Amino acid sequence: MNRVPDSVPDHGSTEESAASGAASSENVSLSGPEILTFGCRLNTWESEVMRTHAQGLGEQAQGDVIIVNTCAVTGEAERQARQAIRRAHRRNPDARIVVTGCAAQIDPDRWAALPGVTRVLGNEEKLKAESWSPAAMAEPRAVSDIMAARETAAHLVTEFAGRTRAFVQVQQGCDHRCTFCIIPFGRGPSRSVPVGAVVEQVRALVQSGYREVVLTGVDMTSWGADLPGRPALGQLCRRVLRLVPELERLRLSSVDPVEIDEDVWQLLELEPRFMPYLHLSLQAGSDMILKRMKRRHLAQDAAAVVARARALRPDIGIGADVIAGFPTEDEALFEETRRFLAEQALPYLHVFPYSERPGTPAARMRAVPVPERRARAAILRDVGVQAAARYHAGLLGRPLRVLMETPTTGHSEQFAPVRLAEGEAGVGEIVTLMPVAVDGVGLVAERI
Numbered sequence: 001m002n003r004v005p006d007s008v009p010d011h012g013s014t015e016e017s018a019a020s021g022a023a024s025s026e027n028v029s030l031s032g033p034e035i036l037t038f039g040c041r042l043n044t045w046e047s048e049v050m051r052t053h054a055q056g057l058g059e060q061a062q063g064d065v066i067i068v069n070t071c072a073v074t075g076e077a078e079r080q081a082r083q084a085i086r087r088a089h090r091r092n093p094d095a096r097i098v099v100t101g102c103a104a105q106i107d108p109d110r111w112a113a114l115p116g117v118t119r120v121l122g123n124e125e126k127l128k129a130e131s132w133s134p135a136a137m138a139e140p141r142a143v144s145d146i147m148a149a150r151e152t153a154a155h156l157v158t159e160f161a162g163r164t165r166a167f168v169q170v171q172q173g174c175d176h177r178c179t180f181c182i183i184p185f186g187r188g189p190s191r192s193v194p195v196g197a198v199v200e201q202v203r204a205l206v207q208s209g210y211r212e213v214v215l216t217g218v219d220m221t222s223w224g225a226d227l228p229g230r231p232a233l234g235q236l237c238r239r240v241l242r243l244v245p246e247l248e249r250l251r252l253s254s255v256d257p258v259e260i261d262e263d264v265w266q267l268l269e270l271e272p273r274f275m276p277y278l279h280l281s282l283q284a285g286s287d288m289i290l291k292r293m294k295r296r297h298l299a300q301d302a303a304a305v306v307a308r309a310r311a312l313r314p315d316i317g318i319g320a321d322v323i324a325g326f327p328t329e330d331e332a333l334f335e336e337t338r339r340f341l342a343e344q345a346l347p348y349l350h351v352f353p354y355s356e357r358p359g360t361p362a363a364r365m366r367a368v369p370v371p372e373r374r375a376r377a378a379i380l381r382d383v384g385v386q387a388a389a390r391y392h393a394g395l396l397g398r399p400l401r402v403l404m405e406t407p408t409t410g411h412s413e414q415f416a417p418v419r420l421a422e423g424e425a426g427v428g429e430i431v432t433l434m435p436v437a438v439d440g441v442g443l444v445a446e447r448i
Contacts, residue, residue, distance in 0.1 A: 282302055
């Protein structure tokens with residue numbers, strides 16, 4: 001997965017995709033056309049690339065263009081995008097609506113048929129400057145075979161509309177085939193952005209005033225597998241921190257539990273600029289369900305990751321994506337996941353009811369009734385709420401460095417939500433606050 005104020009977890013490995021991209025949209029007025037963004041952090045970054053490219057349309061043309069960057073991770077994400085398109089068309093029937101993103105890549109005909117849609121762009125095409133020329137805008141469709149993609153171009157983005165932390169794409173696509181996930185068919189095979197391009201992008205963002213950068217991708221921990229020497233993600237993080245010493249905070253989006261490399265662990269333990277937060281592409285706490293999902297970890301593997309992280313950084317914030325009501329999940333298997341989450345006490349759960357994705361193996365498995373999926377999701381969310389309350393209570397009385405996203409709210413290094421008890425701070429500033437109470441959202445803090 002995109003909201004203002006920022007939130008991090010959401011698109012990491014297909015991980016992140018499968019459970020998390022459910023339905024957040026962004027409509028921020030900045031120079032350029034109106035852009036509605038759904039789904040993951042990668043889409044947020046790509047929307048800013050499109051905003052830059054679309055400047056070439058000219059001011060008059062921009063006012064008549066609405067870009068909808070879709071997500072295909074759940075049926076709900078697609079439904080919300082369709083609703084947004086219909087609303088935009090009713091609000092401005094003369095506007096040209098350009099639909100792109102994973103849902104458009106997978107089924108362009110469906111999106112082209114919606115009222116007001118004049119152009120459908122694939123995920124490769126949307127990032128090309130030539131796709132946004134006035135001449136190209138006259139073409140109703142440009143969608144190539146995403147499975148033929150073999151590299152990811154770097155793009156320099158220096159501003160994120162309405163956001164205090166910036167996102168940098170380091171990886172694209174996924175080579176894994178989890179049984180519930182359609183995203184590989186929207187994003188194509190895994191390919192990495194070279195170190196130099198990532199460093200250049202981070203440096204430009206810091207020069208633009210961003211204090212925190214989040215590295216993001218579709219399957220983050222696969223970064224480097226297609227580059228010379230097959231470097232690992234932790235090596236990329238080390239290079240960024242060393243070559244951009246003025247960067248104050250570096251954070252990762254979602255990661256696959258079994259692919260966290262040793263350099264990431266060392267940074268987590270020893271590097272103060274590497275944020276003490278992990279968001280895991282967990283999906284379930286039942287070994288049987290994990291096997292049927294075709295995940296690469298079992299519950300004990302995830303538990304070992306959590307234990308190691310807490311041993312290195314006892315204050316670490318940990319989140320996870322979880323799917324409730326996966327096909328064949330009976331009461332006993334659901335209880336295994338509920339018990340696992342309760343035992344691990346993960347404070348930041350992103351829980352979503354399973355959503356069938358046509359063409360995936362899971363869509364052919366014995367389904368759990370939709371009302372039961374929703375009920376189970378609610379139970380798991382409550383487990384997360386209780387864990388968050390305990391975790392936040394454990395942070396009381398210790399100074400926290402908080403990146404302010406509004407004059408009164410922000411997130412700590414551990415990604416704990418923090419609200420000023422009184423007064424205000426500058427948006428984008430990093431301030432030291434003392435948490436004095438826990439409320440229904442996170443921590444209430446005072447200036448030190």
